[in-house]
Amino acid sequence: MKEAGEAGPIETRCPSCGATVVYRGLDNNAFFPFCSKRCQLVDLDKWFEEEHRIQSELKDAGGRDGGGNGTTS
Numbered sequence: 001m002k003e004a005g006e007a008g009p010i011e012t013r014c015p016s017c018g019a020t021v022v023y024r025g026l027d028n029n030a031f032f033p034f035c036s037k038r039c040q041l042v043d044l045d046k047w048f049e050e051e052h053r054i055q056s057e058l059k060d061a062g063g064r065d066g067g068g069n070g071t072t073s
């Protein structure tokens, strides 16, 4: 008889490439929920790019206070 609630391998999908990932503990799946380090980095990269894009958009839209090379006198 098997006890209910026993933690078996968890099957999920890699958010990056969609491959099936079987989780058997952090020792075996350091990149969980990603299937590999590569996919983890790809996702981080996407996230970073997005963040960067938003920040530069904000800078473009925002006013320039205390401009560096103002030629006002």
Ligand SMILES: [Zn+2]
Residues within 6 Å of the ligand: 014, 015, 016, 017, 018, 019, 034, 035, 036, 039
């Ligand atoms: Zn993947």
